[in-house]
Amino acid sequence: MAVRCEVQILVLASFMVKATCLGLKFSFGQLFAALKSQTGESAGTLALIGSSRDFVFHLSNIIAGFAVRKLGYLRMMSAGLLSLVASLLLDSIAPGTRWLFISYSLLSGISLSMLITPAVAVLYEHLKGNQLTIAVHLASSGLGAGGLFVNAAMHYSQMEFGWRATQKLSAGACAFVLAFALLGLWWATRGGARSASRVAGSGAPLKRSLSSALKEHGQDLVHPFSELNFVLLCAAYFFFFCGFTVPYTHLVFYARDVQGYQDAPTMMARMGAASMLGSVACGFLPSFCRASAVLMLVIAGLSVAIICLPYCHDAMELEAFARLFGTFAGIRLGVQSLVVAEFFGGERLPHLYGLANLPMSLGSLVGPAVVGAIYDATGSYTLAFWGAGVQMLVAIPLLILVRCRSGSARVAVAVK
Template sequence: MGGLISQQPAAAAEWRSHWPLVLAAAIGFSFHSVVSNAIGLFIEPLNAEFGWSRAEITAGLSLTAFMTVPLAPVVGAAIDRWGARRLALPGLVLTAGAVASFGLASGSVTQWLALWVMYAFISLSVKSTVWTAAVSGTFDAGRSLALGLTLAGTAVAQTIVPPLAQWLIADFGWRQAWYILGFGWGALAFITSVFFLYGAHERTRERAKDPRAKAPPVLYGLDLKEALRDPALLRIALATLITMFLGIAVIVHQVPILTDAGVSRESAALLASLAGIAGIVGKITTGWLMDRFTSGWIGGFTLSAAAIGFLLLLEPFRTTALIVVAMIIIGYSTGANFQITTYLTSRYGGMKSFGKIFGTMSILVTVGAGLGPVVAGAIYDMAGSYTPLLIAGIPGAIISGLLIVGLGPYPEWNEGRVQAEA
């Protein structure tokens, strides 16, 4: 299964020094995930009040995806140059307002999509690249687990947001629910980032002020042009596109999928939380394993496992017990996906141009996450069920796992681990 990596003393030292950074990054990333995990709970209230179709309600996710595609590498380059903190702090404030603004929807589809355009542009400053770049540039021996815990933020959101949004909508109304989610969660992310979000760029600036300090390590790896031709990174990219398309489609529509299967709305929200908990376990477990083994079998098996979950949600397999099992499997697999992508990108591409490379990789993440929900909504509008989506998900999950298997050993960027004397 690959060679065991013996870096545990170094990993422990990294954690003692930098665990607050992981905490801040996890909370910040959870805030970026609030909208995608909440929108499924708003489908019925918006349909009831405005008569919008499910495709129209979720179209903003696709609009966000296509708007951010050309700008993601630009954001990555900005992170490489200025660091995550300078983008994240103002970005969190503006994104909180953008999320809250969904509560201002007037019934016009044009205005609804305009609100999504604003959100898409503003939220670039708090996308995954911001948080993963800060953590990846700080951790080496313990990088996979650190990324797993950082990206567990989205699974925390997946766990908390559905029942929270259901309660807020039921007790306060859907408009107030948007206001509370935006300003409440955004405030928590902003406060923790103010105190703890100090990545490699910030430490480099502090080190430059101290004449006795050693020079910062030189970061090595592929540049963007080399990465675009690298077979391993291309396979990771395709697997990511497929998995994000299927995974986010199911996550966004999981409450309607479950209610169509006869589950009550309240129980569906709780099952969505169960999938979120499984996602947290998936990120942490996968992160722990990938810090110790170099084999693609870990990531490949994890991604392919979602096929079992899709199968169990189909007739005649689904029963109450198997629906619970299916949501756990899908949550585990989907939750670990982004962690697998981020970690493998940092290992196979190196840290020299991580912001640009992962910014480009995140285009596929965004496209998959944007197309999945609206395609799923269109499938339901045309077929009257989500069965075609679940059937297509079975071979899709298997293919994405096979792409990760057999990537080979990680490149040795040994020279990047040596600090030059000042």
Template sequence: MAKAQFAEKPPDGGCRGWMVVVGTFFIHVVVVGSAKSFGVFYAEFREVFQESAGMTSFISSILGGVLLMCSPFAGALSNLTSCRTVIIAGGVISAVGLVVSFFAQTMTHLFFSVGILTGLGLCLMYSPSLAMIGRYFDKRHATANGIAVCGTGVGIFALPPLFQFLIDEFGWRGALLIVGGLLFNGCVCGALMRPIHLKEDRGKNQDNIEAQSSEDRKKTTLVSFCQKILQPFDVTLLKHRSFVIYSVSSFLTSLGNSIIFVHLVAHAQKVGVEKTPAAFLLSIMGISEAVSRLLNGWLSDRRKISKVYYYMIGITGLAISNIAIPFGRTYTGLVVCMVFYGFFSGIFFPLIAVLVRKYSGVSRISGGLGWAFVFQDAAWLLGPPVAGWLYDATGNYDWSFFAAAIFIFASVLVLLLNPCSTTRRTLGPGTGQLPDQCDGVVVLSHMPRDTSSNVGQTNPTFREM
């Protein structure tokens, strides 16, 4: 067996690196685009199964929730096998989920087939693809991430009218089959994800071995087995305050952001917009978001402003856009709202994986993304039903969007509580490192082990001071 070659640091591009970006771009088109465009089926499901708005919303909320909540599982599988293998498996599972949905006779059937099975498949494609970008890029991470995640905007632009067309032409059952075939193309994207081995990976594994004392080695077989099971999930990340604070802020942002993708089309129809133009509102937002993600991913790498502050600007604008939606009582007004919503969404989305990498380190980015997405998952589970219940109580969607704005504003306040600042300090002469100082946790990227100094004797990803 050929010996694995360990790169000194992420190559910041190269043919393989940019092919990973291309694969991740198309994964965002079909995975995130489909999840965020699935609200087009919402009105159809509600009419066919004669259920309340809150109950029907659970289909999309379970789909989005499972997509994120199973991310630690996807990260663990990626650590045990490879991101490429996990992504290909996700393409198969998501397609099977929608094929099974063809036979649905009850809403409960769709909760399982669309929400759980398809959501799991989407999850297995989503977080490992972002982790691969974090492993191939360092200084140009935000730029590469911005290019990849703008695929979401393309998906939101193209898929809602496509879904509505498929429903009109083939019915919702036939539409689900065709969308399943679309998701199966995730297997092709997974084939582009060639694994890369970094020196920090080798250092991390060595640190784990050195950390085992004589007493640890004498533990019972059951405890040792449990430790081996939990190790790929990187549960120790949850002990670090800055990482948890960011994840809580992300939960509140997603809680507000999840509402629009399920209830915007229904809100537009409620104020008198026809079905097809109402679905096209998500497409308009997708166009704006795609351009914004590409532009702001590049701008955030120019280092004119801290990436954390850049992120805050985006989510603040998102909250303001949610407030404006109920006042857009005409189609033109809603179009304007969607342009601004997409623009501000495009500011902070390219930085999600960048900030996770900032707080977890490159060698643990799969686990970091997994746990960060768990927090977002809880938001996707709660957001749409809460908005649906507000509609049931008020008879309109105005308070749903006001609630979304409140949640997102709260996420900014939580992020301000994070003691991690944008100041940087050196670890000492000769190290050449400028780590981020985060609540007693030093986050390093690709720092080689140096057994001749005290610095290299600890885990290069986290060191508690």
């Protein structure tokens, strides 16, 4: 069956947003290594800059996921684009690393959530069935593409111009790419009054629309936390993200400054390529088996990889880790939202996936910062990587429990 041109443009626009935003999000290791070399700040403090940005990003997704249909996809993404460009420009003139907690951690984190959340939700709004599953994974391969190109571009730019000029160049590139993505999103979703209202939003000002939504539906926003299944899923995501975000902060510094592998910055680009290939090659698995089973397999693979990372000393071993971790990370991105849809239904996905970002944010905040603090205290990453990997495994029995409980609930409903 032929795929309509609008669907192709919609997936391409979502891909471009994810590639740009997630490429920036997971390239903090480049900035971490540059700041560590130039400023002499402790690893724990610098890691906290990236961890705080991830914390703000996931926390903002709670509001973004709840309000995206009220405000409209285009309005939210347009505001996110403007604030992201502003945050990158402010980074470039930051008088010190403490300022980065405002421009990089706070403003950039909010901006990324206002771009990525609508890019995910719009697919669930317009696509169904296997077409949705395939589209989600094709769009999610943007993580790998972004990791490949953004990390490589930032590495060479930092070598030639320094990290401040790199942030200015990033602002210009993001404005160009995301503007085209917004244009494609508008064109692909322009038909139908109901669709147009959700894409463009209501005519009320953005601030008034958000405040009225929170006043009218404030209790609905947090009600899912009264559901045991959702609380268990949030706990699983917390333990998973405590370890998952660690390599994106510490791998470049660990490989280059601790193990002496000078090609470590471009290794992150190759990890991004592996993510893209993993997402495309294995993105069809949820069409044949449950997404939760795929996610548990991914968590096990990522955990084992991090536990083995202290034993990676030479170039071949470090590159093997980057490719293995990147492959599983690429599969993870598309499956993660499908797991929420599997347990709670696709109609609740924007709201629940937004709320699920709370434990993700806490895990992203705690994990890399604790690993940096352990390295400062012991002078070694061994215990830190072991702890991060083992902690991720705790998510698997929690997901199994949610899966069993949700299956029992469906059977009970069918019997009634």
